[in-house]
Amino acid sequence: MGREQTNKIRTRIAPSPTGDLHIGTVRTALFNYLFAKQNGGKFIIRIEDTDKERSTKEFEDDILEGFRWLGLKEDEFYRQSERTDIYKKYIQQMLDNGTAYISKEESKAEAGKEIEVVRLKNAGKKVKFEDMVRGEIEFDTTELGDFVIARSTEDPLYHLAVVVDDHEMNITHIIRGEDHISNTPRQILIQEALGITRPKYAHIPLILAPDRSKMSKRHNATSITEYRQKGYISSALINYMALLGWNPGTDKELFTLDELIKEFDLEKIQKGGAIFDIEKLNWFNREYMKKMSKAELLTEIEKYLPESYDISYEKLEKIISVISERMNVFGDIKKMASSGELDYYFKNPEYDRKNLAWKQDSDLKKVAEHLKKVASLLDGVDKNNFTQDEIKKAIWYYAEEKGKGSVLWPMRYALSGRDKSPDPFQLAEVLGKDETIYRLKNAINKIG
RNA sequence: GGCCCUAUCGUCUAACGGUUAGGACAUCGCCUUCUCAAGGCGGUAAUCCGGGUUCAAUUCCCGGUAGGGUCACCA
Numbered sequence: 001m002g003r004e005q006t007n008k009i010r011t012r013i014a015p016s017p018t019g020d021l022h023i024g025t026v027r028t029a030l031f032n033y034l035f036a037k038q039n040g041g042k043f044i045i046r047i048e049d050t051d052k053e054r055s056t057k058e059f060e061d062d063i064l065e066g067f068r069w070l071g072l073k074e075d076e077f078y079r080q081s082e083r084t085d086i087y088k089k090y091i092q093q094m095l096d097n098g099t100a101y102i103s104k105e106e107s108k109a110e111a112g113k114e115i116e117v118v119r120l121k122n123a124g125k126k127v128k129f130e131d132m133v134r135g136e137i138e139f140d141t142t143e144l145g146d147f148v149i150a151r152s153t154e155d156p157l158y159h160l161a162v163v164v165d166d167h168e169m170n171i172t173h174i175i176r177g178e179d180h181i182s183n184t185p186r187q188i189l190i191q192e193a194l195g196i197t198r199p200k201y202a203h204i205p206l207i208l209a210p211d212r213s214k215m216s217k218r219h220n221a222t223s224i225t226e227y228r229q230k231g232y233i234s235s236a237l238i239n240y241m242a243l244l245g246w247n248p249g250t251d252k253e254l255f256t257l258d259e260l261i262k263e264f265d266l267e268k269i270q271k272g273g274a275i276f277d278i279e280k281l282n283w284f285n286r287e288y289m290k291k292m293s294k295a296e297l298l299t300e301i302e303k304y305l306p307e308s309y310d311i312s313y314e315k316l317e318k319i320i321s322v323i324s325e326r327m328n329v330f331g332d333i334k335k336m337a338s339s340g341e342l343d344y345y346f347k348n349p350e351y352d353r354k355n356l357a358w359k360q361d362s363d364l365k366k367v368a369e370h371l372k373k374v375a376s377l378l379d380g381v382d383k384n385n386f387t388q389d390e391i392k393k394a395i396w397y398y399a400e401e402k403g404k405g406s407v408l409w410p411m412r413y414a415l416s417g418r419d420k421s422p423d424p425f426q427l428a429e430v431l432g433k434d435e436t437i438y439r440l441k442n443a444i445n446k447i448g
Numbered sequence: 449g450g451c452c453c454u455a456u457c458g459u460c461u462a463a464c465g466g467u468u469a470g471g472a473c474a475u476c477g478c479c480u481u482c483u484c485a486a487g488g489c490g491g492u493a494a495u496c497c498g499g500g501u502u503c504a505a506u507u508c509c510c511g512g513u514a515g516g517g518u519c520a521c522c523a
Binding site for chain 2: 157270282
């Protein structure tokens with residue numbers, strides 16, 4: 001058989017390429033990965049494409065790309081469609097030892113067509129197994145009947161392929177979603193028919209939608225690709241998902257993948273399903289954004305900025321810190337841009353002149369005076385040292401004397417043309433001395 | 449419906465018989481402030497219900513209720 005006998009821990013994720021990489025699959029993969037790695041074992045990806053009708057190469061690529069993006073690197077890779085000879089052998093073995101039989105019946109797929117499916121001879125006994133997160137679970141397998149294990153002697157169905165592969169690949173621990181609990185007795189029956197040793201099982205809770213129903217596209221994005229496109233940071237996603245159904249038993253929440261490998265503990269896995277909370281994910285993403293360097297932020301932000309903006313590298317660099325604290329994910333830049341929230345960084349704003357006056361001090365004549373004074377004060381600041389600190393220093397005394405709102409609101413409005421924006425010092429620094437003074441004069445002219 | 453699993457703040461969770469039931473997200477208030485964001489400080493908020501066991505139950509047992517999963521010639 002050429003199978004290497006080893007007592008090292010081996011886990012696997014077995015996605016079927018009939019859809020995009022799902023959040024739940026990723027969480028299961030992550031737990032498998034963490035458990036294998038912390039024990040010096042191997043993590044295996046096995047594409048379960050025995051359903052030729054529904055499996056596609058595109059989905060397979062999406063799944064593999066997703067794992068790569070998340071940094072979950074497999075040690076071994078398999079594709080069930082390439083292993084049909086192996087399954088054939090095992091089917092034959094069951095036929096030979098009488099634990100399975102060929103049954104002539106009408107095809108369910110094609111009415112009227114007679115086919116020969118392979119059914120397991122089920123003695124209908126009670127099957128008991130130990131689940132690492134739930135304890136002992138017992139099933140009466142009578143009601144399962146003689147279930148079908150292969151479409152034909154060479155075309156295995158899921159349960160058979162899984163059992164054979166987990167055995168052939170020496171999988172020691174099967175960590176999978178709770179939805180597989182009721183599949184387990186079936187697979188144990190096949191194992192017993194084949195005389196195969198039973199792996200250890202750990203069924204982890206499902207990820208739920210906000211209404212506690214099964215997570216579907218209706219509620220939130222379920223596909224990892226969507227999160228990637230929205231500009232989530234992969235390590236933030238990993239960190240969040242690790243804490244969905246597991247916790248370290250301490251207050252620590254921020255974990256790198258390596259830290260997770262160290263601290264992960266199968267014993268601490270939750271039994272109940274967990275709702276996927278996008279708000280908390282966003283918080284993690286913001287935390288990870290804070291850890292990024294300016295250069296890293298820059299490359300990310302550039303991906304989402306509309307091309308219509310005329311951006312210099314210098315300006316972009318200054319904007320970064322101002323806008324990063326205003327977003328959850330990089331994709332928010334797109335939204336900010338389309339709502340006009342970023343326009344003032346790139347072009348002279350348009351606005352109604354009456355808005356230049358602060359609501360508590362609406363004398364436009366005085367507004368013009370303040371703006372003139374601010375402009376002349378800023379004129380005295382060194383162009384090459386036009387930082388928010390210097391800017392603030394230059395006008396602070398005047399602003400305090402005349403009333404900060406009366407001076408700063410018009411200044412800020414002249415620069416941004418919006419009720420809500422970053423403070424005038426930040427804006428002025430980003431815009432630079434010339435543009436700042438230009439906009440101030442522009443506002444003064446507007447008043448007349 | 450049968451079988452199986454689950455049950456602590458709105459959400460993720462801590463507590464492995466004795467705690468003022470802790471933390472985080474969200475939310476609310478205050479501070480900071482020309483506006484927004486960020487930040488700082490503080491508040492509201494939970495053991496599903498009913499029986500046991502025990503000197504003592506969030507914790508152990510049983511029942512109920514609720515939610516979920518699964519009942520394919522899909523995986």
